[in-house]
Amino acid sequence: MFTVEGGTLDAADDLGAKLRARSYDAVVGIGGGKTIDVAKYAATRRGLPMVSVATSLANDGIASPVASLITAGLKGSYGVHIPIAVIVDLDFVESGPERHNRAGIGDVISNISALADWELARQVRGEPVDGLAASLARMGAEAVLSHPGHMGDDVFVTVLAEALISSGLAMAVCGTSRPSSGGCHEIMHAVDALFPGTSSHGELAGLGALFCTYLRDDRQRFAQMSACLDRHNLPRTPAEVGLTDDQFVEAVQYAPQTRPDRYTILEHLAMTPAETRGRLGDYTDALRDRLG
Numbered sequence: 215m216f217t218v219e220g221g222t223l224d225a226a227d228d229l230g231a232k233l234r235a236r237s238y239d240a241v242v243g244i245g246g247g248k249t250i251d252v253a254k255y256a257a258t259r260r261g262l263p264m265v266s267v268a269t270s271l272a273n274d275g276i277a278s279p280v281a282s283l284i285t286a287g288l289k290g291s292y293g294v295h296i297p298i299a300v301i302v303d304l305d306f307v308e309s310g311p312e313r314h315n316r317a318g319i320g321d322v323i324s325n326i327s328a329l330a331d332w333e334l335a336r337q338v339r340g341e342p343v344d345g346l347a348a349s350l351a352r353m354g355a356e357a358v359l360s361h362p363g364h365m366g367d368d369v370f371v372t373v374l375a376e377a378l379i380s381s382g383l384a385m386a387v388c389g390t391s392r393p394s395s396g397g398c399h400e401i402m403h404a405v406d407a408l409f410p411g412t413s414s415h416g417e418l419a420g421l422g423a424l425f426c427t428y429l430r431d432d433r434q435r436f437a438q439m440s441a442c443l444d445r446h447n448l449p450r451t452p453a454e455v456g457l458t459d460d461q462f463v464e465a466v467q468y469a470p471q472t473r474p475d476r477y478t479i480l481e482h483l484a485m486t487p488a489e490t491r492g493r494l495g496d497y498t499d500a501l502r503d504r505l506g
């Protein structure tokens with residue numbers, strides 16, 4: 215048994231070196247997102263199967279083919295093998311820090327926005343869409359979106375865990391993070407790069423997804439996603455994650471640079487800072503109207 219310190223590339227390389235010392239048959243990663251990512255990366259580098267024992271549901275990393283690791287102070291995404299099995303301890307999750315776990319809801323429902331971006335890329339640029347990957351990513355998101363339960367109830371937490379796992383499978387099926395990462399995640403990566411430590415992956419992905427859905431003028435989805443984030447006390451405005459409107463506009467402008475090859479609503483609209491500011495004002499008004 216090895217204890218890993220922090221979710222860094224160094225920690226993952228260090229674990230990889232320890233795994234080299236003896237002939238192990240498999241790696242079992244037990245812990246939260248950072249630990250799982252370190253274990254996935256080290257196991258992939260050693261060519262060993264990995265079992266994910268997740269103590270948190272903060273994002274879809276519990277089963278995804280991506281490890282998010284910090285190197286030289288910056289978060290990078292590394293391709294890894296998906297776990298051969300995922301075990302989630304419901305009691306542990308339900309008694310864990312609620313704000314941390316409910317962020318996974320934001321990550322899951324961001325699939326809705328990511329899939330709309332993928333469809334847009336198909337229409338505009340002829341990018342192929344993998345139907346199986348898209349339906350896996352959509353299935354979990356739709357289930358979480360319309361489920362009335364909350365983080366204290368086994369049924370809802372099971373739906374959330376399964377949705378996070380199907381997001382991971384979706385990415386593995388098509389070999390890219392496309393089904394679960396579009397403009398929503400570009401905004402999240404931009405906030406992480408410009409204003410590190412603002413908020414978690416899932417909270418920012420949920421906020422980014424709601425803003426992108428607004429930009430797409432998809433009123434029905436906007437209402438549905440807004441209600442879901444609100445129901446679970448997840449942030450919907452820049453202020454709720456501690457950003458000023460100016461900072462959020464800066465992040466939206468920077469967002470396309472975080473994934474240069476990815477065509478999303480942000481690249482499609484290619485808004486000027488003044489346009490982004492205008493749309494953010496309308497977005498905030500739309501949320502206020504919705505609250506009544």
Ligand SMILES: [Zn+2]
Nearest residue numbers: 273274321419
């Ligand atoms: Zn994500």
